[in-house]
Amino acid sequence: MILNILPKTRTSNPVSKLIRPMFEGKTIKAVLGGIISMTSLASGLVFLPIDQSVVAANIQTLNTEIPLETRKSYANVLPAYTGVSQGFRFGHPGIDLTAPLGSKIYPIKEGVVIKVQYLKYDYGRAVWIDNGNDTVSLYGHMGKIFVNEGDTITTDKPIGEVGLTGKTTGPHLHLEVIKNEKNINPQPYLALGRVNKR
Numbered sequence: 048m049i050l051n052i053l054p055k056t057r058t059s060n061p062v063s064k065l066i067r068p069m070f071e072g073k074t075i076k077a078v079l080g081g082i083i084s085m086t087s088l089a090s091g092l093v094f095l096p097i098d099q100s101v102v103a104a105n106i107q108t109l110n111t112e113i114p115l116e117t118r119k120s121y122a123n124v125l126p127a128y129t130g131v132s133q134g135f136r137f138g139h140p141g142i143d144l145t146a147p148l149g150s151k152i153y154p155i156k157e158g159v160v161i162k163v164q165y166l167k168y169d170y171g172r173a174v175w176i177d178n179g180n181d182t183v184s185l186y187g188h189m190g191k192i193f194v195n196e197g198d199t200i201t202t203d204k205p206i207g208e209v210g211l212t213g214k215t216t217g218p219h220l221h222l223e224v225i226k227n228e229k230n231i232n233p234q235p236y237l238a239l240g241r242v243n244k245r
C-alpha cells in the first residue's frame with residue numbers, strides 16, 4: 048500500500064486547532080470567565096496554560112466604550128422590532144432583529160454614511176455608517192433607503208426601512224458593529240433598554 052509509506056505528520060498544534068473555533072463562536076467572557084485578566088485581553092495576546100501558545104490574536108475583546116457612547120436599545124434602532132432571530136456567532140458576524148416590512152431603522156449612533164450598496168446574494172440593500180472612534184455600523188436587508196453616501200446622519204431620523212433584499216427568508220434588520228475593523232457583538236450594547244425575551 049503506497050499510501051501508508053509516508054509517515055504521519057502533524058501540521059498544526061492539535062490543541063490550538065480544537066480551541067480556536069470555540070473562541071470564535073462565543074464571547075471571551077463566556078468561554079474563559081474571569082481566568083484571563085482584562086489587561087491581557089486588551090493586549091490581544093492571551094497565553095493559555097494548556098500549551099502556552101498564543102491563540103487569541105483574533106479573539107473578540109469586550110468593549111465598554113460603545114454602550115457609553117450610544118446608550119441605544121433595540122427600541123431605539125428598530126422601534127417595531129419583534130425579536131432576535133439570530134445572534135452573533137461564528138459565521139454570523141451580526142444580529143438579526145425581526146420587524147414587519149417597512150419598519151423604520153435608526154442608526155445606533157450619529158455619523159456619516161460611507162457606503163450605500165446593493166449586494167443581491169448577501170446583504171441586499173445595505174448602508175454603512177462611520178460612527179466615529181473607529182466604529183462602523185452596517186444595516187442589511189433593507190427596503191427603502193433614505194440616505195446617500197456622504198450624508199451626516201443623526202439618531203432622530205430613520206436611515207431607511209426593513210425590507211426583504213439580499214440573502215434573507217423573512218423581513219429583518221441584519222445589524223453589524225465593526226470596531227477597529229473587527230466585528231463585535233452588537234447585542235450587549237443595544238439591549239440596555241427594552242430587552243427581548245427569548
Ligand SMILES: [Zn+2]
Pocket residue numbers: 133139141142143220221222
Ligand atoms: Zn443576519
